[in-house]
Amino acid sequence: AQSVTQLDSQVPVFEEAPVELRCNYSSSVSVYLFWYVQYPNQGLQLLLKYLSGSTLVESINGFEAEFNKSQTSFHLRKPSVHISDTAEYFCAVRVADSSYKLIFGSGTRLLVRP
Amino acid sequence: DSGVTQTPKHLITATGQRVTLRCSPRSGDLSVYWYQQSLDQGLQFLIQYYNGEERAKGNILERFSAQQFPDLHSELNLSSLELGDSALYFCASSVGVGSNQPQHFGDGTRLSIL
Numbered sequence: 507a508q509s510v511t512q513l514d515s516q517v518p519v520f521e522e523a524p525v526e527l528r529c530n531y532s533s534s535v536s537v538y539l540f541w542y543v544q545y546p547n548q549g550l551q552l553l554l555k556y557l558s559g560s561t562l563v564e565s566i567n568g569f570e571a572e573f574n575k576s577q578t579s580f581h582l583r584k585p586s587v588h589i590s591d592t593a594e595y596f597c598a599v600r601v602a603d604s605s606y607k608l609i610f611g612s613g614t615r616l617l618v619r620p
Numbered sequence: 621d622s623g624v625t626q627t628p629k630h631l632i633t634a635t636g637q638r639v640t641l642r643c644s645p646r647s648g649d650l651s652v653y654w655y656q657q658s659l660d661q662g663l664q665f666l667i668q669y670y671n672g673e674e675r676a677k678g679n680i681l682e683r684f685s686a687q688q689f690p691d692l693h694s695e696l697n698l699s700s701l702e703l704g705d706s707a708l709y710f711c712a713s714s715v716g717v718g719s720n721q722p723q724h725f726g727d728g729t730r731l732s733i734l
Binding site (some may be wrong): 540550554557558585596608611612 | 689728
């Protein structure tokens with residue numbers, strides 16, 4: 507069975523500091539990987555995705571994630587965070603078989619302080 | 621704006637009652653997914669429809685049912701409601717059923733059972 511582990515439930519950082527949100531997955535088949543962000547009282551927004559090709563993927567707002575197959579990880583990073591990045595971040599996998607569901611991690615709350 | 625519309629945004633009802641949640645997918649998307657987000661279970665996949673037909677089922681209770689109509693909107697019906705059904709219910713849509721297609725989420729319906 508596939509699973510996703512987000513090791514940190516909350517990550518507090520100061521504004522303009524770098525941050526890494528960790529995500530590990532387990533799967534015996536090929537997976538597609540996603541990061542979603544949920545701002546307070548809002549739905550989930552797709553932040554970035556890894557489908558194939560380059561293992562480093564970037565979003566338009568400065569986040570990046572690197573797919574590491576040997577370590578089964580897909581950590582999310584940003585070199586300098588803003589107050590507006592405060593949100594809940596979810597890592598998700600989608601297996602490349604006949605089931606089409608997303609399997610989500612438990613989420614990491616990023617709290618950016620001034 | 622993801623293009624996925626969910627109504628109502630909030631729903632308050634009592635135990636034993638029945639409710640219907642509605643979802644309109646993005647224009648052109650044929651696939652609709654339902655997820656439940658609760659404090660104890662996190663984000664859980666419930667069910668998926670593609671072009672009117674059920675395609676995948678997750679941890680959906682027998683008291684819950686869903687359907688997708690010819691105009692591609694979907695409804696999630698929850699009956700004999702219990703306190704534990706209180707949660708945020710998300711609908712997501714994608715163009716097709718390929719595992720590499722990202723899902724776009726609506727803002728959710730917050731269901732509160734009193």
